[in-house]
Amino acid sequence: MLRWLTGRAARDRAIDQALASLDAQVWPQLLAQHRFLLGLDEHSAETLRHHTAWILANKAFHGAHGLQVTPDMRRSIAVQAALPILGLDTSLYRGWTQIVVYPGGFLVARTDTDEAGVVHEYVQETSGESWEGGPVILSWEDARPDPDTLANVVIHEFAHKLDQRAGGADGMPGLRAHRDLDARHWRDVLETTFDDFNAWVDEIEAAIPSHMDPESDAAADWYADLPLDPYAAQDPAEFFAVSSESFFIEPWAMAAAWPDWYGLLVQYYRQDPLQRLEQAGVSGQTAP
Numbered sequence: 001m002l003r004w005l006t007g008r009a010a011r012d013r014a015i016d017q018a019l020a021s022l023d024a025q026v027w028p029q030l031l032a033q034h035r036f037l038l039g040l041d042e043h044s045a046e047t048l049r050h051h052t053a054w055i056l057a058n059k060a061f062h063g064a065h066g067l068q069v070t071p072d073m074r075r076s077i078a079v080q081a082a083l084p085i086l087g088l089d090t091s092l093y094r095g096w097t098q099i100v101v102y103p104g105g106f107l108v109a110r111t112d113t114d115e116a117g118v119v120h121e122y123v124q125e126t127s128g129e130s131w132e133g134g135p136v137i138l139s140w141e142d143a144r145p146d147p148d149t150l151a152n153v154v155i156h157e158f159a160h161k162l163d164q165r166a167g168g169a170d171g172m173p174g175l176r177a178h179r180d181l182d183a184r185h186w187r188d189v190l191e192t193t194f195d196d197f198n199a200w201v202d203e204i205e206a207a208i209p210s211h212m213d214p215e216s217d218a219a220a221d222w223y224a225d226l227p228l229d230p231y232a233a234q235d236p237a238e239f240f241a242v243s244s245e246s247f248f249i250e251p252w253a254m255a256a257a258w259p260d261w262y263g264l265l266v267q268y269y270r271q272d273p274l275q276r277l278e279q280a281g282v283s284g285q286t287a288p
């Protein structure tokens, strides 16, 4: 009991210190660096500041491949990670402590089994990973604020954390604190939207000329009308993570294509980024 109290007091002190570091000079700059944080009302901004401080105090940041993780880098990652839980509780990020940051994309060993049962082992470059009960791993090159990109690896990996918390990543985060959300309804909307997206991707892939590599830059134009990055077609867990990126960064195309799915995410995250960004006068690259 005593040791628990001492540990708690130390954590409270660490949160106070982190809050103090997000002062009247640092905090507005941090918000301004991330375009998708514009338009927060005073109360939401203060909640975000507290959640950011909680993350800074409760997570240990480690640089990999010689990267020195500076206070600015820590704050940027923490504020981005805090956005998805702005309307939720910091306890959703409990149960693990490490955030590992690589300077750029990093290599991971993967194993796939094909339809013939043959196991393929290969190495793939990636910009982020989230291990169930373990660390979040990020490439700083991809995680740093960049107003021109529609992707957000920090939100992506932390959405996986929310999904994993409910036991296994399957595109359905825990809904225990959401009396207004029904699990079966979530599954139905997720499945319908995921199937619709997959059919859309299949149609595009069938239309791409056979001489063109579907992974090439030239082929990228073919996918430009999709409301989400085609990687979302991988499985429902990736669909939820990629949807969460778009929801917070560039919600226009997704909200127009799938109002039910967007509405469900508004209910889950208890935020409406589309409304907030429009009120703030932010015009998206996919805005009508």
Ligand SMILES: [Zn+2]
Residues within 6 Å of the ligand: 156, 160, 237, 238, 241
């Ligand atoms: Zn993912």
